[in-house]
Amino acid sequence: xxxxxxxxxxxxxxxxxxxxxxxxxxxxxxxxxxxxxxxxxxxxxxxxxxxxxxxxxxxxxxxxxxxxxxxxxxxxxxxxxxxxxxxxxxxxxxxxxxxxxxxxxxxxxxxxxxxxxxxxxxxxxxxxxxxxxxxxxxxxxxxxxxxxxxxxxxxxxxxxxxxxxxxxxxxxxxxxxxxxxxxxxxxxxxxxxxxxxxxxxxxxxxxxxxxxxxxxxxxxxxxxxxxxxxxxxxxxxxxxxxxxxxxxxxxxxxxxxxxxxxxxxxxxxxxxxxxxxxxxxxxxxxxxxxxxxxxxxxxxxxxxxxxxxxxxxxxxxxxxxxxxxxxxxxxxxxxxxxxxxxxxxxxxxxxxxxxxxxxxxxxxxxxxxxxxxxxxxxxxxxxxxxxxxxxxxxxxxxxxxxxxxxxxxxxxxxxxxxxxxxxxxxxxxxxxxxxxxxxxxxxxxxxxxxxxxxxxxx
Ligand SMILES: *Cc1c(COP(=O)(O)O)cnc(C)c1O
Numbered sequence: 001x002x003x004x005x006x007x008x009x010x011x012x013x014x015x016x017x018x019x020x021x022x023x024x025x026x027x028x029x030x031x032x033x034x035x036x037x038x039x040x041x042x043x044x045x046x047x048x049x050x051x052x053x054x055x056x057x058x059x060x061x062x063x064x065x066x067x068x069x070x071x072x073x074x075x076x077x078x079x080x081x082x083x084x085x086x087x088x089x090x091x092x093x094x095x096x097x098x099x100x101x102x103x104x105x106x107x108x109x110x111x112x113x114x115x116x117x118x119x120x121x122x123x124x125x126x127x128x129x130x131x132x133x134x135x136x137x138x139x140x141x142x143x144x145x146x147x148x149x150x151x152x153x154x155x156x157x158x159x160x161x162x163x164x165x166x167x168x169x170x171x172x173x174x175x176x177x178x179x180x181x182x183x184x185x186x187x188x189x190x191x192x193x194x195x196x197x198x199x200x201x202x203x204x205x206x207x208x209x210x211x212x213x214x215x216x217x218x219x220x221x222x223x224x225x226x227x228x229x230x231x232x233x234x235x236x237x238x239x240x241x242x243x244x245x246x247x248x249x250x251x252x253x254x255x256x257x258x259x260x261x262x263x264x265x266x267x268x269x270x271x272x273x274x275x276x277x278x279x280x281x282x283x284x285x286x287x288x289x290x291x292x293x294x295x296x297x298x299x300x301x302x303x304x305x306x307x308x309x310x311x312x313x314x315x316x317x318x319x320x321x322x323x324x325x326x327x328x329x330x331x332x333x334x335x336x337x338x339x340x341x342x343x344x345x346x347x348x349x350x351x352x353x354x355x356x357x358x359x360x361x362x363x364x365x366x367x368x369x370x371x372x373x374x375x376x377x378x379x380x381x382x383x384x385x386x387x388x389x390x391x392x393x394x395x396x397x398x399x400x401x402x403x404x405x406x407x408x409x410x411x412x413x414x415x416x417x418x419x420x421x422x423x424x425x426x427x428x429x430x431x432x433x434x435x436x437x438x439x440x441x442x443x444x445x446x447x448x449x450x451x452x453x454x455x456x457x458x
């Protein structure tokens with residue numbers, strides 16, 4: 001008999017989590033104004049609000065923390081990190097920052113100017129924010145198929161090459177670089193194929209534009225290339241990562257994702273000009289060049305995290321856990337964005353809560369129901385997150401309305417995944433009885449989801 005699959009690690013340190021009663025949760029979520037961001041972590045049993053900065057470090061990472069070099073200038077920890085980044089990406093120039101958006105801020109302060117156009121695949125919200133905040137345009141050139149939640153495609157995060165070329169022709173001199181997000185977070189953690197990256201590079205060369213990778217989940221992307229793109233099945237994750245980065249001029253990184261650290265980020269590039277242009281902003285916003293926004297100990301832990309998470313077994317454990325949750329949901333007939341992505345499952349809330357009108361926010365309602373059912377904290381990626389139209393001030397109901405279940409790295413076991421799946425099934429089984437959603441009592445003008453106060457309708 002073939003041995004079953006199991007995790008590529010064992011557990012050395014644990015953190016207690018607590019179950020609560022439904023009565024307690026009713027009270028807590030009411031006090032939190034039905035906004036899960038306002039819950040305290042001890043009111044949560046299984047926390048799926050994000051996979052960012054929530055991973056478990058390894059014994060090797062903790063050991064490296066102890067020998068972190070906290071020197072202001074020239075710390076060995078910086079050189080450890082720089083050497084690992086060079087080994088994985090081939091990039092010579094490294095600027096450490098305190099997280100991914102800080103890397104965007106530092107690099108874009110140099111590269112992005114008013115009136116610029118930056119084409120790419122579904123820019124992440126902070127990326128978009130840093131572009132639009134500079135009065136430039138983030139132009140989404142993702143393939144149209146990404147919008148169809150039920151379509152199974154191996155590389156649903158791809159850039160539409162025709163759309164990209166049209167943009168390169170139309171905006172020509174207004175384009176400082178092309179951005180490719182790996183994996184495509186906004187499209188549901190969907191990967192970009194190596195072929196697509198090669199095609200992007202060809203176009204970039206034809207129109208003489210540099211390419212920047214937003215690389216938060218580059219290792220998960222490499223795993224999907226290995227398992228879904230025939231030509232790469234015998235290559236290692238490190239070989240594939242290197243081949244990906246060979247197609248780019250530089251990267252921004254949120255190390256809180258595939259770096260498996262709780263805080264950190266960096267810019268890396270082969271372009272001396274980018275480094276020279278951006279480094280002053282690092283000093284201004286983050287810190288001196290050999291620490292940026294990071295502690296020595298954190299740079300050490302990140303160097304090890306990057307090494308560990310570009311190994312197949314570690315990635316396989318993770319991606320298979322996300323896929324396992326998807327399989328359980330399939331078993332119960334619960335609709336989610338297909339195929340399962342790298343870091344999260346996105347439940348299609350309007351398809352579950354068919355009686356809750358969109359004006360009463362189905363995905364937020366489902367988020368609350370799942371919390372009440374079992375103390376599981378997901379996150380609405382839907383109509384509340386979409387904010388209001390800046391001109392009409394109407395709610396934007398044009399997009400998708402999803403409940404995101406983000407899986408932290410190396411944190412929960414498949415027993416926890418079973419609890420999540422069954423809790424969602426219980427909500428799903430009584431979906432016909434859920435006819436009312438929530439009403440907004442108070443909201444901020446932008447990014448309202450973090451602080452919105454809601455009332456539950458009945
Ligand atoms: C998380 C993320 C960022 C921003 O990084 P932070 O570390 O949260 O500041 C940028 N791009 C992508 C694709 C991300 O997932």
